[in-house]
Every structure is written in structure tokens, then in C-alpha cells.
Amino acid sequence: MRFWVIKSEPDVFSFADLQRVGREPWNGVRNYQARNFLRQMRVGDLCLFYHSNAKPPGLAGVARVCGEAVPDDLQFDEASAYFDPRSSRENSRWSMVFVEPLVAFPALVSLDTLRTLPEWAESPLTRKGTRLSVLPAEGQQFWEALDAAGLSLEDLNGLSA
DNA sequence: GCCAACGTTGGC
DNA sequence: GCCAACGTTGGC
Numbered sequence: 001m002r003f004w005v006i007k008s009e010p011d012v013f014s015f016a017d018l019q020r021v022g023r024e025p026w027n028g029v030r031n032y033q034a035r036n037f038l039r040q041m042r043v044g045d046l047c048l049f050y051h052s053n054a055k056p057p058g059l060a061g062v063a064r065v066c067g068e069a070v071p072d073d074l075q076f077d078e079a080s081a082y083f084d085p086r087s088s089r090e091n092s093r094w095s096m097v098f099v100e101p102l103v104a105f106p107a108l109v110s111l112d113t114l115r116t117l118p119e120w121a122e123s124p125l126t127r128k129g130t131r132l133s134v135l136p137a138e139g140q141q142f143w144e145a146l147d148a149a150g151l152s153l154e155d156l157n158g159l160s161a
Numbered sequence: 162g163c164c165a166a167c168g169t170t171g172g173c
Numbered sequence: 174g175c176c177a178a179c180g181t182t183g184g185c
């Protein structure tokens with residue numbers, strides 16, 4: 001199992017929104033490096049759900065990959081802001097995965113807090129200027145974030161698969 | 162293949 | 174709203 005960070009603007013789609021819908025296509029990613037990470041995701045991988053452009057920004061919960069990469073439907077939709085005229089059904093350029101909520105953090109683990117954590121201090125997420133919306137995380141980082149949220153492995157184990 | 166112009170991200 | 178960072182585009 002691998003760990004990831006996925007970013008979303010809560011005004012657009014928050015962790016609470018994910019809990020409400022239950023399962024969400026993670027589409028609209030239009031950066032090649034982020035797309036390549038999406039393609040590496042496997043069912044069961046755990047994603048820290050990061051609220052960007054928020055007050056304050058930070059980690060809001062844990063999501064789980066429940067569907068692996070398929071062509072992102074929005075790239076074919078002329079009405080979508082994510083439409084890509086260079087893409088075709090035969091030769092699709094962008095991918096999406098599916099995620100489901102696993103557990104909401106009792107309180108947001110803010111970016112300020114993350115910067116105080118040893119495992120996160122030097123990470124791309126906390127470094128200024130990193131704009132990747134999907135990035136890998138280390139296991140140590142994941143557990144440290146979970147701990148900072150006041151949760152433990154048992155809190156994850158207690159949840160249905 | 163270089164690189165300037167441009168657009169977007171996202172913290173502040 | 175500002176602007177630093179940085180990915181992308183397109184002329185050459």
C-alpha cells in the first residue's frame with residue numbers, strides 16, 4: 001500500500017463533500033507529473049486530503065483509492081473547463097481515479113502545524129511554490145499526520161473495507 | 162531546442 | 174488582491 005496527498009479547494013469540493021457523495025471521480029488533473037502519480041495509484045492506497053486555498057489550508061481527512069486510473073471523462077466534454085481538444089477517445093491524455101472517504105480528522109491539521117512536524121518540514125507540500133495537486137507521501141509522514149490529528153492505526157482498522 | 166511570454170496555483 | 178513559483182506554449 002502506498003500513501004498520497006491529494007489537494008482540493010474546499011470551496012469547490014471539500015472532505016465533507018466527499019463524505020456526502022461517498023465516492024468521487026478524481027478528475028480535472030491537468031499536470032503530467034500529477035497524472036503519472038494518479039496512474040500509479042492502486043485500490044486501497046490511502047490519500048491525505050488537503051484543503052488548498054482555504055483559511056487555513058491543511059489536511060482534513062483520509063480518503064482511500066477505490067478505483068484505479070481510467071480516462072478522465074471531462075477531457076472529452078466540450079462544455080467542461082477541463083476539456084482538452086488534443087485528446088480523443090482513441091488517444092486520451094488525462095486520467096482519473098476514484099476515491100472514497102475513510103476518516104475525517106477531528107480537527108484540521110493545518111499547514112502551519114505540518115511545518116512543525118519533523119517528517120513534513122522539508123516536504124514538497126510544505127515548501128513554497130509546490131503546486132502539484134497529487135503527490136506521494138511516505139509512510140512515516142502519513143502516520144505522523146494521523147497522530148497530529150489525534151488518530152491512530154486503530155481508528156483506521158475499525159473502519160469497514 | 163531555446164527561452165520569453167503567458168497562465169495557473171496557492172499561500173499570504 | 175498580490176505575487177512568487179513554476180509549468181506550458183509557441184516563435185524562432
